[in-house]
Amino acid sequence: MAQQPTTLADAISGAEWIMDGHGPRNVQVLKEALEQVDVSQASDMYGRGEVIERFERKMAELLGKESAVFFPSGTMAQQIALRIWCDRRDLPKVAYHPLSHLELHEQDGLKKLHHITPLLLADKDRLITLEDIKALQEDISCLLLELPQREIGGQLPPFGELEAISAYCRENGIRLHLDGARLLEILPYYEKTAAEVCALFDSVYVSFYKGIGGVAGAILAGDKDFTQEAVVWKRRHGGDLISLYPYIISADYYYEKYGGRMARYYEYAKELAALYNGCEAVKTLPEVPVSNMFHVHIAHPKEQVEPLLIELTEETGVAIAYYVNAYDDQTSSYEVSLGERFGTIPKDKLAATFQRLNEKLKALGRG
Amino acid sequence: MAQQPTTLADAISGAEWIMDGHGPRNVQVLKEALEQVDVSQASDMYGRGEVIERFERKMAELLGKESAVFFPSGTMAQQIALRIWCDRRDLPKVAYHPLSHLELHEQDGLKKLHHITPLLLADKDRLITLEDIKALQEDISCLLLELPQREIGGQLPPFGELEAISAYCRENGIRLHLDGARLLEILPYYEKTAAEVCALFDSVYVSFYKGIGGVAGAILAGDKDFTQEAVVWKRRHGGDLISLYPYIISADYYYEKYGGRMARYYEYAKELAALYNGCEAVKTLPEVPVSNMFHVHIAHPKEQVEPLLIELTEETGVAIAYYVNAYDDQTSSYEVSLGERFGTIPKDKLAATFQRLNEKLKALGRG
Numbered sequence: 001m002a003q004q005p006t007t008l009a010d011a012i013s014g015a016e017w018i019m020d021g022h023g024p025r026n027v028q029v030l031k032e033a034l035e036q037v038d039v040s041q042a043s044d045m046y047g048r049g050e051v052i053e054r055f056e057r058k059m060a061e062l063l064g065k066e067s068a069v070f071f072p073s074g075t076m077a078q079q080i081a082l083r084i085w086c087d088r089r090d091l092p093k094v095a096y097h098p099l100s101h102l103e104l105h106e107q108d109g110l111k112k113l114h115h116i117t118p119l120l121l122a123d124k125d126r127l128i129t130l131e132d133i134k135a136l137q138e139d140i141s142c143l144l145l146e147l148p149q150r151e152i153g154g155q156l157p158p159f160g161e162l163e164a165i166s167a168y169c170r171e172n173g174i175r176l177h178l179d180g181a182r183l184l185e186i187l188p189y190y191e192k193t194a195a196e197v198c199a200l201f202d203s204v205y206v207s208f209y210k211g212i213g214g215v216a217g218a219i220l221a222g223d224k225d226f227t228q229e230a231v232v233w234k235r236r237h238g239g240d241l242i243s244l245y246p247y248i249i250s251a252d253y254y255y256e257k258y259g260g261r262m263a264r265y266y267e268y269a270k271e272l273a274a275l276y277n278g279c280e281a282v283k284t285l286p287e288v289p290v291s292n293m294f295h296v297h298i299a300h301p302k303e304q305v306e307p308l309l310i311e312l313t314e315e316t317g318v319a320i321a322y323y324v325n326a327y328d329d330q331t332s333s334y335e336v337s338l339g340e341r342f343g344t345i346p347k348d349k350l351a352a353t354f355q356r357l358n359e360k361l362k363a364l365g366r367g
Numbered sequence: 368m369a370q371q372p373t374t375l376a377d378a379i380s381g382a383e384w385i386m387d388g389h390g391p392r393n394v395q396v397l398k399e400a401l402e403q404v405d406v407s408q409a410s411d412m413y414g415r416g417e418v419i420e421r422f423e424r425k426m427a428e429l430l431g432k433e434s435a436v437f438f439p440s441g442t443m444a445q446q447i448a449l450r451i452w453c454d455r456r457d458l459p460k461v462a463y464h465p466l467s468h469l470e471l472h473e474q475d476g477l478k479k480l481h482h483i484t485p486l487l488l489a490d491k492d493r494l495i496t497l498e499d500i501k502a503l504q505e506d507i508s509c510l511l512l513e514l515p516q517r518e519i520g521g522q523l524p525p526f527g528e529l530e531a532i533s534a535y536c537r538e539n540g541i542r543l544h545l546d547g548a549r550l551l552e553i554l555p556y557y558e559k560t561a562a563e564v565c566a567l568f569d570s571v572y573v574s575f576y577k578g579i580g581g582v583a584g585a586i587l588a589g590d591k592d593f594t595q596e597a598v599v600w601k602r603r604h605g606g607d608l609i610s611l612y613p614y615i616i617s618a619d620y621y622y623e624k625y626g627g628r629m630a631r632y633y634e635y636a637k638e639l640a641a642l643y644n645g646c647e648a649v650k651t652l653p654e655v656p657v658s659n660m661f662h663v664h665i666a667h668p669k670e671q672v673e674p675l676l677i678e679l680t681e682e683t684g685v686a687i688a689y690y691v692n693a694y695d696d697q698t699s700s701y702e703v704s705l706g707e708r709f710g711t712i713p714k715d716k717l718a719a720t721f722q723r724l725n726e727k728l729k730a731l732g733r734g
Contacts, residue, residue: 025412026410027401027407027616030401034394034398039393071605073608107603216609237480237604238442238444238446238476238606239605240440240442241440243583244583246613
């Protein structure tokens with residue numbers, strides 16, 4: 001007999017269905033993108049050449065901006081955007097959410113490399129509002145808004161509030177930057193085009209390996225004089241690689257393949273969140289998702305939830321979670337982000353999995 | 368009849384043989400590297416996973432260092448190496464050659480991002496010597512040596528001088544960093560292993576798209592505590608991509624394919640330099656190459672040499688140069704860097720091309 005899996009990763013590797021994403025992050029993702037490409041197509045060369053310039057023009061058009069620059073990463077693109085806006089005002093101060101990617105996941109690059117001070121707006125567990133910005137005690141060069149706010153489950157402000165924030169920033173000389181890592185993912189909820197959302201912002205970053213499912217890479221877009229400066233900083237950061245085409249080709253390929261299906265993934269998220277919210281001791285954040293993502297909170301400690309999820313995966317063949325975090329001593333949490341895979345799970349299998357999850361959680365609740 | 372080509376690039380695109388490199392920089396370079404890879408191989412994830420860790424271990428072993436980190440670019444890797452050594456001594460000062468990559472090609476990233484001041488050692492047209500280092504009037508944290516010194520034709524100091532520089536730096540608390548973008552290319556001349564050369568240095572950078580012919584990417588190697596810091600800075604720079612495998616797989620593939628053939632390319636370079644030096648008004652730098660590269664200097668202005676090279680390429684079907692620079696008002700120059708392609712050119716074709724070049728230069732000399 002096979003040994004019992006001891007980790008969630010083990011259980012997932014044996015699962016027949018996985019809830020998250022489009023598929024495994026493996027070499028096939030790149031190979032598939034390269035299949036339809038003429039192999040004699042020339043590499044980009046340090047930011048120049050047809051493969052990069054064509055994609056940059058295409059993305060500038062999508063985002064309704066004058067110009068766009070392809071970057072190896074969003075970390076690099078966003079630090080540079082903030083640096084440019086700070087240099088323009090000669091004021092190295094910006095504001096963003098306390099759970100911004102720049103604050104949590106970048107080893108303080110903004111502070112260590114650019115000597116920019118971020119003011120943290122709003123409480124950790126809620127969105128930034130216009131009132132937060134009005135209440136700022138210090139002047140700032142740039143406000144960064146992340147849509148959706150990933151670390152609180154992918155929440156979004158009403159579009160009207162975004163418009164008010166944008167107007168306020170313009171009146172007060174504050175540049176507005178969009179962390180739109182998941183920009184396409186929010187368009188179905190807002191019922192807006194990318195360009196309509198981006199029109200509220202002076203600069204925009206978009207990622208190609210999240211909902212879009214590419215290998216890596218990012219676009220930074222804005223006015224021409226902004227992107228020209230961004231290209232110089234990209235060189236300084238060591239991001240102006242001789243060849244970025246592996247990322248560009250896959251970004252373009254998966255943008256075409258999945259970029260138009262975000263409404264479907266948004267519907268999947270609402271369907272799945274409803275299944276979760278029907279289980280004892282579970283709530284999703286937001287309760288009704290506004291994109292393809294949400295967070296799951298389970299009112300039991302990680303030490304109990306993790307083995308429960310391993311068992312559930314083994315019993316049903318359906319992996320509903322990749323990992324579990326200890327949200328606090330009494331609560332577990334994890335993120336769900338939906339793509340093609342969710343649609344492949346048979347509905348009866350899905351219903352049975354959540355019925356089983358509910359039974360297990362009820363048993364846990366009874367102690 | 369076809370129109371006459373008007374640029375060197377046009378002429379080259381119609382040439383049957385090209386002197387430089389391994390082949391065109393196109394998508395096939397990546398596709399070939401991926402052909403033998405199991406498509407279910409998992410992506411690296413933010414610097415972790417088998418594909419990246421295995422290659423980092425392999426390169427650490429090659430270079431005789433405790434640890435190695437894969438970077439998207441050498442620009443990023445080297446700035447970070449210098450930053451770490453400066454932080455260790457709390458002295459943001461380094462020294463390198465006036466024609467160092469950091470000084471010429473990085474938009475002053477070292478100064479703008481890391482606030483490190485470089486002292487420029489030696490004259491532009493010669494190598495750094497031990498005497499230059501001893502004559503430094505200011506204390507420095509780190510000395511960067513580039514082997515070979517690319518912008519002066521790829522020159523190398525005698526190995527004994529390297530040993531003396533290394534010993535002097537160790538005695539004086541100066542860290543020695545190797546810009547080994549072309550490290551494998553110099554081993555045949557030194558008759559040393561990579562580890563023997565690297566033993567003289569505290570940290571080492573190697574590139575994978577020069578002589579090795581990969582798509583992009585670099586390795587930075589040193590002690591474990593050095594590379595651990597480098598990983599943090601890599602994240603700060605925006606270089607800790609979710610997936611670097613397109614570069615890693617191709618780096619490994621072309622390292623295996625071409626890495627062991629540098630002695631052959633070195634012989635090619637000596638053979639080709641002799642052909643150049645047999646032509647009127649031409650000299651190579653160095654006269655006898657010490658790696659697979661050298662520079663060609665032609666004692667006529669660019670305005671005359673460029674059309675001459677276009678004609679030569681059209682007449683012979685052999686492209687001997689990719690571009691021509693105005694070295695000064697009276698002199699043209701370009702770089703030659705040899706790989707697989709040179710060996711495919713028939714010897715009689717080669718001889719006839721250089722005979723024709725010599726005739727043309729003689730005619731030019733007669734005015």
